[in-house]
Amino acid sequence: xxxxxxxxVKSPAKTGLFIVWMFLLSACQxxxxxxxxxxxxxxxxxxxxxxxxxxxxxxxxxxxxxxxxHELPENASVETGRIVIENQHASVETFIASKDVNNVxxxxxxxxxxxxxxxxxxxxxxxxxxxxxxxxxxxKDLKDIGExxxxxxxxxxxxxxxxxxSFGSELEKQMQEFEKRLEKLFPPSQPxxxxxxx
Numbered sequence: 001x002x003x004x005x006x007x008x009v010k011s012p013a014k015t016g017l018f019i020v021w022m023f024l025l026s027a028c029q030x031x032x033x034x035x036x037x038x039x040x041x042x043x044x045x046x047x048x049x050x051x052x053x054x055x056x057x058x059x060x061x062x063x064x065x066x067x068x069x070h071e072l073p074e075n076a077s078v079e080t081g082r083i084v085i086e087n088q089h090a091s092v093e094t095f096i097a098s099k100d101v102n103n104v105x106x107x108x109x110x111x112x113x114x115x116x117x118x119x120x121x122x123x124x125x126x127x128x129x130x131x132x133x134x135x136x137x138x139x140k141d142l143k144d145i146g147e148x149x150x151x152x153x154x155x156x157x158x159x160x161x162x163x164x165x166s167f168g169s170e171l172e173k174q175m176q177e178f179e180k181r182l183e184k185l186f187p188p189s190q191p192x193x194x195x196x197x198x
Contacts, residue, residue: 031056034090035080037119038110042078042096058113061123081107088114 031040037056044053045065054062081093090112097105111125 032119034085034092034112034119035083037112037121038080038092038094039078041121042094042110046076046078046096056121057123058115058120061121061125064123064127090119 031037041053041056044050044056050065054065057065076096076098079095079097081095083093084091092110092112093107094110095105095107108130109126111122111129112119113122114120
């Protein structure tokens with residue numbers, strides 16, 4: 001065992017000091033400012049790490065956070081801009097840029113509230129405040145899916161009509177054959193004629 005480590009373990013005062021130092025060091029790594037919380041939250045969201053992301057969200061809006069709650073480019077870069085803090089509320093200008101060829105850049109404000117002494121993302125308010133451009137790609141994708149489905153349905157309608165028409169014709173043909181069979185099985189009764197006419 002390393003002598004310095006042995007001395008540390010042997011001395012309760014040094015051990016206590018070491019534990020306090022480690023606690024302070026780990027506390028320094030936890031996001032504290034609205035800017036740090038914003039970056040940590042959106043980075044977790046771009047990585048689809050919902051478990052981590054939820055830690056940065058207000059209690060009442062945690063249920064809204066899911067892997068597909070906000071369509072973001074995977075492993076995108078997150079940057080912040082202007083920050084406005086008013087009492088227990090903060091707004092952080094947020095930029096999310098994809099790292100792919102398209103290099104799509106979304107910008108919006110992340111809304112935060114203080115819960116106790118900790119800044120948390122108000123996800124409900126953030127999503128409601130996101131302008132159409134930021135969610136534009138998601139809505140565009142949904143619209144494209146809808147349009148494709150409509151187009152496919154429109155292309156299929158003439159086929160359905162032909163099938164129904166063909167089915168109707170086949171049904172009519174079978175009904176006529178059925179009527180002929182019935183007539184053979186049960187011929188219509190001949191009206192009784194006058195015996196004098198024979």
